[in-house]
Amino acid sequence: MNRWSKRPSGANVLAGAFLVLVAVVILYPVLMAVLGSFKTNAELSGGGSFWPAHWQFANYSKAWKGANFARFSWNSLFVSVAATAGTLIVAAMAAYAADRRDFPGKRLAIAIQASTMFISIGAVVLKPQFDLMVAVGLHRTLWGVVLILIAGHAGTYFMLASFMRSIPRDLDEAAMIDGSGFFRTFRSIILPLLKPGLGVAGLFVFRSAWNEYILPSVFTMTNPKLQTLTVGLANLRYGVSAAMQTDLMLAGACISLLPLLLVYLLANKSFVQVTAGSVKG
Amino acid sequence: MHRTRIKLEAVAFTLPSLLLTLALGIYPIFWAIRYMFYEYAGYGTPKFVGLYNFERLYHDERFWNAVTNTLVYAGGKLLVTLPLSLLLAVLLNRRMRGAGLFKTIFFMPTVLSASVMSIVFYVIFNSYNGMINQLLQQLGWSRGVEWLGANYAMLTMILIAIWGAVGNYMLLFLAGLQGIPRDIYESASIDGARPVQQFFYITIPMLGPVLQMVMLLAITVSLKGYESIMVLTQGGPFGKTDVMFLYVYKMFFPVASTTAEVQQFGYGSAVGFAAALLIGAVTLIYFYASKKLNSLY
Numbered sequence: 001m002n003r004w005s006k007r008p009s010g011a012n013v014l015a016g017a018f019l020v021l022v023a024v025v026i027l028y029p030v031l032m033a034v035l036g037s038f039k040t041n042a043e044l045s046g047g048g049s050f051w052p053a054h055w056q057f058a059n060y061s062k063a064w065k066g067a068n069f070a071r072f073s074w075n076s077l078f079v080s081v082a083a084t085a086g087t088l089i090v091a092a093m094a095a096y097a098a099d100r101r102d103f104p105g106k107r108l109a110i111a112i113q114a115s116t117m118f119i120s121i122g123a124v125v126l127k128p129q130f131d132l133m134v135a136v137g138l139h140r141t142l143w144g145v146v147l148i149l150i151a152g153h154a155g156t157y158f159m160l161a162s163f164m165r166s167i168p169r170d171l172d173e174a175a176m177i178d179g180s181g182f183f184r185t186f187r188s189i190i191l192p193l194l195k196p197g198l199g200v201a202g203l204f205v206f207r208s209a210w211n212e213y214i215l216p217s218v219f220t221m222t223n224p225k226l227q228t229l230t231v232g233l234a235n236l237r238y239g240v241s242a243a244m245q246t247d248l249m250l251a252g253a254c255i256s257l258l259p260l261l262l263v264y265l266l267a268n269k270s271f272v273q274v275t276a277g278s279v280k281g
Numbered sequence: 282m283h284r285t286r287i288k289l290e291a292v293a294f295t296l297p298s299l300l301l302t303l304a305l306g307i308y309p310i311f312w313a314i315r316y317m318f319y320e321y322a323g324y325g326t327p328k329f330v331g332l333y334n335f336e337r338l339y340h341d342e343r344f345w346n347a348v349t350n351t352l353v354y355a356g357g358k359l360l361v362t363l364p365l366s367l368l369l370a371v372l373l374n375r376r377m378r379g380a381g382l383f384k385t386i387f388f389m390p391t392v393l394s395a396s397v398m399s400i401v402f403y404v405i406f407n408s409y410n411g412m413i414n415q416l417l418q419q420l421g422w423s424r425g426v427e428w429l430g431a432n433y434a435m436l437t438m439i440l441i442a443i444w445g446a447v448g449n450y451m452l453l454f455l456a457g458l459q460g461i462p463r464d465i466y467e468s469a470s471i472d473g474a475r476p477v478q479q480f481f482y483i484t485i486p487m488l489g490p491v492l493q494m495v496m497l498l499a500i501t502v503s504l505k506g507y508e509s510i511m512v513l514t515q516g517g518p519f520g521k522t523d524v525m526f527l528y529v530y531k532m533f534f535p536v537a538s539t540t541a542e543v544q545q546f547g548y549g550s551a552v553g554f555a556a557a558l559l560i561g562a563v564t565l566i567y568f569y570a571s572k573k574l575n576s577l578y
Contacts (some may be wrong), residue, residue, distance in 0.1 A: 002536070009442070011476070017371050018347055019369070019372060019373075019383050020373070022365075022369065022387065022447075023386045023387070023399050025444070026387055026390060026444065026447075026448070027386060027389075029398065029401050029402060029405055030389070030393070030401075030442070032401070032405060032412055033401040033404075035521060036404065036412075042406070042538040044410075045410040046410075048530070078311065082350065087299075089299045090298050090301065091298065093294040093295070093297065093298065094294060094295050094297070094298035094299070096294060096311070097290075097291040097292075097294035097295045098295065100291075101287060101290075101291035102291075103288045103291040103292050103295070104287075104288070104292075105292075107292075108296075109299050111293050111557055112302055112303070112306075112307065113298070113302060115307075115324060116300060116302060116306040116307070117312060119557065120505055120557060120560070121309075121310060121313055121529075121550075121554060121556070121557045122505070122507075122526035122529040122530065122553045122556060123530035123533050123534065123552040123553070123558075124309065124312075124313045124533065124554075125305075125306075125309035125310070125312075125313070125528050125547060126533060127309075127312075127533055127546055128312035128313075129305055129309055131387070132304060132305065132308075135300075147301070147305065148305050150301060150306035151301040151306055152303055152305075153298065153301070153305065154302070154304075154306075157298065162360075162500070172468070172507035181290075182290040182291070182294075183290065186294075191396065196462055206368075207392060210394070211393070211394035211395065213394065213395070213396035213508055213512070214508060214511070214530070218534055220346075221534070229397070230394055230396045230397055232398070233397055233400050234400060237346050237400055237403060237512065238401070238515075248405055249400055249403075249404060250401065250404060252400075253340075253397050253398075253401050255401050256394060256397045257393055257397055258395070259556075260392055260393060260394070261392070263392075264389065264392040265385075268314070268385050270490070271388065271391075271392065272385075272388060272452060
């Protein structure tokens with residue numbers, strides 16, 4: 001039926017063994033994080049066995065309540081949901097206007113979007129961005145972080161534009177002739193047809209917002225209450241307490257990793273298709 | 282009348298996107314271009330110093346150390362990641378059982394947060410009671426390896442970067458491979474071409490454009506990356522893992538564990554600009570080199 005089972009040749013066995021080896025190396029750190037998050041600190045630093053001696057579910061409640069991970073999780077969720085919703089709305093509106101209409105400055109607007117994807121000067125931009133947020137009074141809230149994340153919507157914009165191109169123009173032209181305005185056509189014709197594209201793009205935006213570290217860490221340096229999971233966790237590494245709390249670190253890491261892993265396992269087809277599609281262009 | 286209204290509406294639909302991009306994407310670049318000619322510590326009035334920051338940059342050993350480290354970090358990562366991910370893609374491109382499962386596993390690191398995984402890797406590679414050293418001790422190697430010490434920290438960072446990137450490039454290569462018609466391979470194997478010959482005489486040339494695009498992407502991405510280094514070593518020990526954009530970051534937001542440093546927005550802007558130029562130069566060199574290679578085929 002397939003070549004693998006038909007000819008278990010030496011080369012095929014070797015290839016299979018190699019794939020399994022790579023898979024083990026890839027899975028190892030994640031597996032160690034999950035298993036380690038159920039061990040005691042002594043077990044973790046004393047070279048215990050592979051499986052936890054007793055499953056320490058208490059590590060999670062310790063992280064959740066004691067180390068503020070409930071707060072961090074809420075902040076992460078807020079930032080990710082708001083950034084995803086905002087990015088999708090802003091990018092979909094702009095992509096709709098660019099794909100369906102001509103207006104003065106359209107080429108320039110597209111060129112500006114493209115340029116932001118190629119120029120990178122690193123952390124320099126965080127300072128003027130922060131100053132702007134101070135100027136509008138958003139630097140003490142997570143809205144500043146959300147706005148900056150939304151501003152980086154160029155990738156989503158181009159992704160949605162390519163989805164938009166595959167929606168037949170006849171549909172919105174017919175709606176227009178029937179008296180539907182520019183906005184109504186967008187809301188009741190385009191958006192429903194764009195749903196698959198929005199779903200996939202949303203997955204990508206959510207992932208990068210949830211995983212974002214440097215931006216929220218800069219914005220919440222003096223405001224621990226606003227820290228997200230990535231920031232709160234990294235602070236355990238350089239925290240004030242001298243004793244390393246490995247159990248807490250791993251439980252915290254899992255609180256941050258597991259939601260995304262779950263989303264990935266449920267939707268890995270979408271992730272995989274879009275990543276692959278980006279080269280076929 | 283109707284036309285203008287629709288034009289106005291289209292402009293209105295573009296405005297949120299345009300304003301956000303101009304304010305938070307474009308303006309900061311011009312901010313940097315202005316302040317790289319200034320000395321500015323965040324308080325008081327910025328002092329215009331002309332080209333002094335670039336003169337300083339030229340003599341700044343820490344910057345050139347960071348440049349070298351960046352090239353080692355990116356080079357080491359790419360040297361393993363690209364061949365390995367291509368090999369995985371070729372292996373998974375054959376009709377075989379479990380290919381989907383392998384793909385799902387290999388791509389998984391791409392979904393996970395680099396900073397969070399860096400914390401996990403810290404627990405794994407930590408010299409005193411890290412998981413790897415515990416394992417080595419159980420195997421009888423009592424001293425273990427100073428994974429995050431001066432000699433091995435860069436190697437460890439490269440390994441972590443490879444771990445995170447292989448699956449992503451595997452998937453991109455796989456997409457390219459799927460565009461190569463299978464009958465080419467079939468007729469080649471009828472003519473007696475062995476798998477290795479097929480790889481070099483069919484796969485690589487047919488993959489050409491995809492290979493070039495993926496490499497371009499890989500080069501720019503790996504020259505820019507610094508997040509996991511920031512969490513794991515903060516550039517240490519002794520600047521051994523300091524890369525360009527981490528150096529820039531530390532100019533703007535001095536990290537707690539390094540010796541007391543002041544913010545240097547002017548000089549930091551100059552360093553950021555220079556780093557961007559260097560990355561642009563490397564990209565251009567690659568671009569021309571790959572064009573030359575093209576004409577050879």
